[in-house]
Structure formats: C-alpha cells, structure tokens
Amino acid sequence: MTERRKTDFLIIGSGVAGLYTAVRAAAHGSTILVTKGRVPDSNTYYAQGGIAAAISESDSPQDHLSDTLQAGAGLCLEEAVEVLVSEGPRRIFDLISLGTRFDRLPSGELMLGKEAAHSHRRIVHARGDATGAELIESLAAHARQVPNLTIIEECLALELLISDDRCVGAIMLPKEGSPWWCMSRATVLATGGCGQLYSHTTNPTIATGDGQAMALRAGAYLFDMEFVQFHPTALATEATQMPLISEAVRGEGARLLNAEGIRFMSGVHPWQELAPRDVVARAIFAQMQQGSQVYLDATHLGENFPSRFPGIFAICMERGIDPRRELIPVAPAAHFIMGGVRTDLNGATSVPGLFACGEVACTGVHGANRLASNSLLEGLVFAERVAQTVKNAPFLTARAHTMAKPAVDPTSPPSPSQATPAKELIQELQKIMWDNVGIERSASSLEQAIARIDSLAAQDAAHTFPAYNMLTVAKAIAGAALMREESRGGHYRKDFPVQRQQWQQRRIAVHREGMRVVSATNPNMIDRGGSK
Numbered sequence: 001m002t003e004r005r006k007t008d009f010l011i012i013g014s015g016v017a018g019l020y021t022a023v024r025a026a027a028h029g030s031t032i033l034v035t036k037g038r039v040p041d042s043n044t045y046y047a048q049g050g051i052a053a054a055i056s057e058s059d060s061p062q063d064h065l066s067d068t069l070q071a072g073a074g075l076c077l078e079e080a081v082e083v084l085v086s087e088g089p090r091r092i093f094d095l096i097s098l099g100t101r102f103d104r105l106p107s108g109e110l111m112l113g114k115e116a117a118h119s120h121r122r123i124v125h126a127r128g129d130a131t132g133a134e135l136i137e138s139l140a141a142h143a144r145q146v147p148n149l150t151i152i153e154e155c156l157a158l159e160l161l162i163s164d165d166r167c168v169g170a171i172m173l174p175k176e177g178s179p180w181w182c183m184s185r186a187t188v189l190a191t192g193g194c195g196q197l198y199s200h201t202t203n204p205t206i207a208t209g210d211g212q213a214m215a216l217r218a219g220a221y222l223f224d225m226e227f228v229q230f231h232p233t234a235l236a237t238e239a240t241q242m243p244l245i246s247e248a249v250r251g252e253g254a255r256l257l258n259a260e261g262i263r264f265m266s267g268v269h270p271w272q273e274l275a276p277r278d279v280v281a282r283a284i285f286a287q288m289q290q291g292s293q294v295y296l297d298a299t300h301l302g303e304n305f306p307s308r309f310p311g312i313f314a315i316c317m318e319r320g321i322d323p324r325r326e327l328i329p330v331a332p333a334a335h336f337i338m339g340g341v342r343t344d345l346n347g348a349t350s351v352p353g354l355f356a357c358g359e360v361a362c363t364g365v366h367g368a369n370r371l372a373s374n375s376l377l378e379g380l381v382f383a384e385r386v387a388q389t390v391k392n393a394p395f396l397t398a399r400a401h402t403m404a405k406p407a408v409d410p411t412s413p414p415s416p417s418q419a420t421p422a423k424e425l426i427q428e429l430q431k432i433m434w435d436n437v438g439i440e441r442s443a444s445s446l447e448q449a450i451a452r453i454d455s456l457a458a459q460d461a462a463h464t465f466p467a468y469n470m471l472t473v474a475k476a477i478a479g480a481a482l483m484r485e486e487s488r489g490g491h492y493r494k495d496f497p498v499q500r501q502q503w504q505q506r507r508i509a510v511h512r513e514g515m516r517v518v519s520a521t522n523p524n525m526i527d528r529g530g531s532k
C-alpha cells in the first residue's frame, strides 16, 4: 500500500515562487514544500540583474506599467501588469524584512540598476550580480525557521492526483525510498521554466517543464507557449547551460561588436544595445548566421567591472577572458518562457485545487516578451496572492481521499539500461528545438519539428522522467508557434515576419484535448468551462 501523507498546502519547487508561497502559506496551515534537487537548484539561484520595481522617487508604477506593456508587444493582460507593478515595491520591502540584503548606496538608499527597455533605473540587486543567490539563501534560511513548514529535498513530483476533476495532491518519488502520495487541499506548482528543451540555454538542468506538462495532463490550460525568450548575451561556450552575461552589463554601457569591430546595433534600433531583448537576440543571431562571432565590449568599466559584476568577472576569468581589457564572446540562448499554466490574478488554474505561480504560470504579465527583471518580481507578487488565496481552499472530503488517482500513470527516471537512450533522446530533442523552434521559425521548420517530436515520443525512452515532460512541452511550444502566423515579441516567423492585426487580440490555448485560438481580453476564458 502506497504511503499517504496529508498536508493543507503542497508547494512544488524551491525557487523564488515556491519558497515565498511556502513561507506565506504556512501562516494558514500545514505546508510541505518538495523540490527535485537541493533547495538552491533553481533558475532563481542564477538570477543576476535583479528585480524590477518602481521604488525611486523619480519613477512610478505607471511608468513601469508602460514599459512592461511596450515590451509585451500588445499581448500583456493589463490588469495583471497593474497588479505586478503596484504590488511589486511592497514585496521588495517584505523581502528586506525577511532578511534579504540588497545592494545600497553609501547614503543607505537602495542602489538601482538599469536594463534594456526600462525608462528608469529600477532594478534592485544583491552582491552585485548574485541577486538570485542572495534571494534563495535568505528566503531558505527564513523558511527553515517557519513553524508548520516542512521542506523535502531530492523529491520529484511525478504526477498530479485528481479526484472528481479536482487536484488533491501529487505523487512523489524521493531519491531514496518508495513513492508516496501527498494529499493536499491546495497544490501549488512553482516548478519554473523549460530552457533545457534547447541545446543552448541559460537555464540549469532542473528546467524541464515538469509543471507545465503535469498541469496539461491534469486538464489545465497552457497559454502563450509560442513565446520563448532568447537572452542575447550568454557567454559563447559549447555547454548546454551557458553562463549569462547580464543585461545589466549593457545597462552600464557595454557595447556589442561584430568580428570587424562594428557596433552593429546602431543600424538596428534607436536604443541600440538596450533595445528589447528579442530585437537584440535576433540581431546577434543574424551576425552569427553571416559567420561573425559577436563580442560584448565592457572594457570602459575597467577596474569597476570586478566590484559591480563579481560573479560575471569570475566566470570570465575562469575561461581566460579578462573583461577589464578583453572582449567577451557572446551568443543568444533560450532563457525564459512567457507562456505557461494559465492562471487568474490569484494563481488559480482552470483545475480546482491547482494553483501556479512563477515561471511555470502564465498570468499574462509578460505578453509576447518579458521586460528584464520582471520575472523574479512576478514570482514574488503572485506567490503572495496564491498564499492569500489557498487559505480558503476547501478541506478534502473522505470521498476525495477514496477517489484520488493520478492524472495519468506516472513515469519514473530511466533504469540503468534506459539511461543512454533517454539521454540521447533528450539531446536530439534539444537540437530539434534549437534548429527548428528557436530564434527564427517557419511553417516548414515547425512542421518538421512536430513530426520529429512525435517520432521521438514513440521510443521506449520517451516514457521516462523527464523526457516525457520535455516532449509534452516541446510539442505545445512547436504547435502554438505553428498556429501563430505572425511575428510578435519572442516569436519570430520567417514566413510571417511582421505583426499582424488579426493576431493582436488572440492567444493560443493548449489543452490535452487540443489547441485553440482564444480572445486575449476575455477574463472569463479560464473559468471552469475553459476557454471559448
């Protein structure tokens, strides 16, 4: 008989969204947080630039809203952005009261950085470029003192448990020991993104889209999956996970040069290196397609480089590049997904009992393209809202306990004999996604990708963790990208290279029963009946 544990709230994931939800939810009931690696194993831990919030006196939530809407290329849900920018500053001060130490000026004021497409300096950061590490370390230290909160590391959430169409928990597989069922009155996905679908990414190995895949199988909707953000400036290396060279370096005046030393962004966009991310990423990609390596020149920072960007300085020096004097070779890499599990403004998905926040979710704040440093902010703001909402979740009935079953039969990590085929399958998938569903797409590249994903899905190794989830999410991205016949934000179609009016108000909803185009503005579309 499989062991069952009961808790009020189950939180899956230990990035900013999971830790913050757990800390807040535990005030209202027993809380279990599970995470598949150790607590720091998350995208959050790697965050460099910082958290955007309208804190300075010369700034305003209204200006932050306009910048966010502009970056989102007409697809942001404005009411979600209003929540983000108006509640953001309070969350920063909450973090400070929980022990997070942001960088400050000698006057004691918070030091604010600048990043692309922001009209003001508004990025709070920590230890120069180690914002994510400071965030995780401070939140985790606090979380470990919170009564009512149990943190379980190295424990995979494999599949959601469903009873009468309601999510009632998840199946867990610890690194050591047998699977167990965690029964909960509210289950919160905080599982992050899926950058590992691509052969070049800034994301660590945990980012395999588990939450999006589990939610889809449980009957939730995924929205905006075609919008993947490629960061323009990862350090050009052969490894799948490429170290990031923060946009904040360009914010401090660094320039992009091609192999001939030409500052090519001058001819591309009036904001040059600080143009929206998709514009800069495509311009670099175009240079690379023409055979030119691209470099970031931050030599003007000289001796200030190591103190302002100590982590990036160390990363470069380890590879024999001294950014005080030398150019840094850079290349774009998959970084973030704007789409995810569709939620309302309180993190509720279309499956009762199931909530999502952070990168796994799609609140609509990012539209077609995320503004730099709005992701950590989104994680915090919507985590708080989820925590305030789950306290009202109904208690599980005896029937819910009796009728609970997994949304589908769970997979498990590959056995020793499956390990090599599963690894090869994932590598092939990553290449398919990079080559065909990457910075530039077309109907033929996407059709080819879908056919190849389908054929990978027919292999035995496809039924192992995390390949199963990765294939599911890859198919959702490629399918939505094929459907959107225009270019907008992070989604660039070579065969439809401009924005098209008819797509301005339309979003793509992916459901286990199929995909459809829905109105972008109808807030009822995620009601129990789903999108219309």
Ligand code: FAD
Residues within 6 Å of the ligand: 012, 013, 014, 015, 016, 017, 018, 034, 035, 036, 037, 039, 040, 041, 042, 043, 044, 045, 046, 047, 048, 049, 050, 051, 052, 131, 132, 155, 156, 157, 158, 190, 191, 192, 193, 202, 203, 204, 206, 207, 210, 211, 244, 335, 336, 357, 358, 359, 360, 372, 373, 374, 375, 376, 377, 379
């Ligand atoms: P994550 O931090 O990715 O956490 C997900 C958690 O879920 C992890 O603990 C993971 O192990 C766990 N998990 C996943 N699947 C399972 C499963 N099946 N079972 C159990 N646990 C599971 N954004 C900004 O706003 N500012 C920045 O400066 C910034 N810099 C970035 C730099 C880098 C290099 C990267 C990669 C991203 C950066 N981003 C930045 C984006 C931002 O860091 C992420 O979008 C954000 O941290 C996501 O937080 P999260 O809590 O939703 O997910």
Ligand code: SIN
Residues within 6 Å of the ligand: 047, 048, 049, 050, 244, 245, 246, 247, 248, 371, 372, 373, 374, 375
């Ligand atoms: C960066 O520091 O460039 C990353 C910021 C972000 O992804 O928001």
